[in-house]
Amino acid sequence: MKERKPKNFFVQGPIAASFIAESIQDHSSRTGIGAHSIFLGQVRADRIDDKEVESIEYTAYEEMALDKMHAIREDMFAKYDLACMHVYHSLGNVRTGEISLFVFTSAAHRRAAIDACQEIVERVKSELPVWGKELFGDQSFQWKANQ
Amino acid sequence: MKERKPKNFFVQGPIAASFIAESIQDHSSRTGIGAHSIFLGQVRADRIDDKEVESIEYTAYEEMALDKMHAIREDMFAKYDLACMHVYHSLGNVRTGEISLFVFTSAAHRRAAIDACQEIVERVKSELPVWGKELFGDQSFQWKANQ
Amino acid sequence: MSIHIILFGRLADIAGSSVSLDNVADTDGLVRALHSTYPALAESKYVIAVNKQVITSNTSLDENSVVALLPPYSGG
Amino acid sequence: MSIHIILFGRLADIAGSSVSLDNVADTDGLVRALHSTYPALAESKYVIAVNKQVITSNTSLDENSVVALLPPYSGG
Numbered sequence: 001m002k003e004r005k006p007k008n009f010f011v012q013g014p015i016a017a018s019f020i021a022e023s024i025q026d027h028s029s030r031t032g033i034g035a036h037s038i039f040l041g042q043v044r045a046d047r048i049d050d051k052e053v054e055s056i057e058y059t060a061y062e063e064m065a066l067d068k069m070h071a072i073r074e075d076m077f078a079k080y081d082l083a084c085m086h087v088y089h090s091l092g093n094v095r096t097g098e099i100s101l102f103v104f105t106s107a108a109h110r111r112a113a114i115d116a117c118q119e120i121v122e123r124v125k126s127e128l129p130v131w132g133k134e135l136f137g138d139q140s141f142q143w144k145a146n147q
Numbered sequence: 148m149k150e151r152k153p154k155n156f157f158v159q160g161p162i163a164a165s166f167i168a169e170s171i172q173d174h175s176s177r178t179g180i181g182a183h184s185i186f187l188g189q190v191r192a193d194r195i196d197d198k199e200v201e202s203i204e205y206t207a208y209e210e211m212a213l214d215k216m217h218a219i220r221e222d223m224f225a226k227y228d229l230a231c232m233h234v235y236h237s238l239g240n241v242r243t244g245e246i247s248l249f250v251f252t253s254a255a256h257r258r259a260a261i262d263a264c265q266e267i268v269e270r271v272k273s274e275l276p277v278w279g280k281e282l283f284g285d286q287s288f289q290w291k292a293n294q
Numbered sequence: 295m296s297i298h299i300i301l302f303g304r305l306a307d308i309a310g311s312s313v314s315l316d317n318v319a320d321t322d323g324l325v326r327a328l329h330s331t332y333p334a335l336a337e338s339k340y341v342i343a344v345n346k347q348v349i350t351s352n353t354s355l356d357e358n359s360v361v362a363l364l365p366p367y368s369g370g
Numbered sequence: 371m372s373i374h375i376i377l378f379g380r381l382a383d384i385a386g387s388s389v390s391l392d393n394v395a396d397t398d399g400l401v402r403a404l405h406s407t408y409p410a411l412a413e414s415k416y417v418i419a420v421n422k423q424v425i426t427s428n429t430s431l432d433e434n435s436v437v438a439l440l441p442p443y444s445g446g
Contacts, residue, residue, distance in 0.1 A: 021168035028244035031192035038185035041446045045178035061378055061438055064422040089445060097175035101446045108191065114265055121257060130445025131379035143380045144444040188370045208302055208362055211346040236369060248370045277369025278303035290304045291368035
């Protein structure tokens with residue numbers, strides 16, 4: 001029996017702007033595409049009391065996250081007329097100002113690309129077993145809480 | 148009297164993926180930003196009867212478009228808690244698979260960035276005096292109609 | 295008094311990208327004169343901008359008016 | 371029968387990233403045993419996944435069960 005093999009979407013460390021550019025460039029041969037929608041999550045230097053977040057250390061229950069992402073992908077292609085969909089999430093340390101989440105949807109028309117992108121972002125935040133540990137400059141930390 | 152000078156957002160020819168990457172990279176020092184939303188319009192190789200679009204030639208009433216964009220920008224900053232907003236639109240020839248529209252919004256939180264980006268795209272399409280002439284391989288053309 | 299008119303998109307295919315008209319005092323008069331010279335314009339969908347503002351009713355013109363004929367937008 | 375439990379995020383700060391428990395037949399029994407050994411877990415918010423599926427009621431376990439304790443997600 002062939003086992004389904006979900007694609008690994010985790011990236012060690014931050015997601016580089018050059019990687020995003022390459023992903024966009026890779027779609028120039030897909031001439032049925034008319035619209036791309038991209039969401040990027042950037043690590044914010046939140047202040048808590050007198051301390052500022054310097055980086056977030058991401059961990060995940062990877063096997064479960066891959067299954068979840070596979071389900072999200074299947075739902076999105078069933079619900080929207082998408083040409084493609086890509087999601088990348090950082091693991092390990094990502095400093096403030098760096099990118100930790102990259103969601104990229106493409107479709108013939110803008111409505112599908114925009115709606116799917118937005119829905120994926122919400123599902124990534126609420127359904128993926130990923131945790132961010134906000135590290136302050138003084139070696140202290142707090143566990144991130146999503147809104 | 149000082150005249151308001153709206154920023155030129157027109158770009159000659161296609162918008163390069165490397166330019167998009169630079170725009171993203173430029174925001175890494177803005178550590179109050181937590182979310183970026185990006186929309187890209189890509190020229191689609193639509194088939195009309197037995198002919199295929201090879202490129203779109205964009206023209207604009209530039210002075211009026213700059214005024215309109217200035218008004219859109221002011222509305223967006225009044226309505227949403229945005230950190231920044233950038234829009235670029237091509238003029239001249241853009242081939243299929245190339246990017247002709249780049250809308251980029253950034254905010255502390257995802258809701259503002261996503262909602263503003265989406266609203267800007269709709270307003271760009273409905274309010275900017277820009278016209279696309281779809282060129283086929285045989286020198287014939289048709290004027291593009293937005294949905 | 296001469297009024298300068300600029301045309302865009304498919305309208306420029308019909309009448310060229312700029313036209314000058316004499317003896318028009320307002321936009322209604324301008325439209326009548328244009329449609330009489332370029333009948334295909336009468337069958338085209340467009341709005342009129344005077345000094346970069348789209349107008350929705352008859353508007354008087356002077357020699358400094360910038361009049362533009364704008365077919366449906368198709369940017370993006 | 372020994373059950374292997376993996377813990378994530380702030381729960382791993384409390385009990386380490388993995389724990390083995392003997393003599394538990396189901397998730398209710400597992401929770402009682404864990405809370406007795408690690409009282410701070412009882413005050414933490416989490417869900418339980420068995421074989422990568424979040425469970426919402428008591429679930430029987432066998433030695434092949436993979437049990438994970440998951441605090442509120444905070445990816446993105």
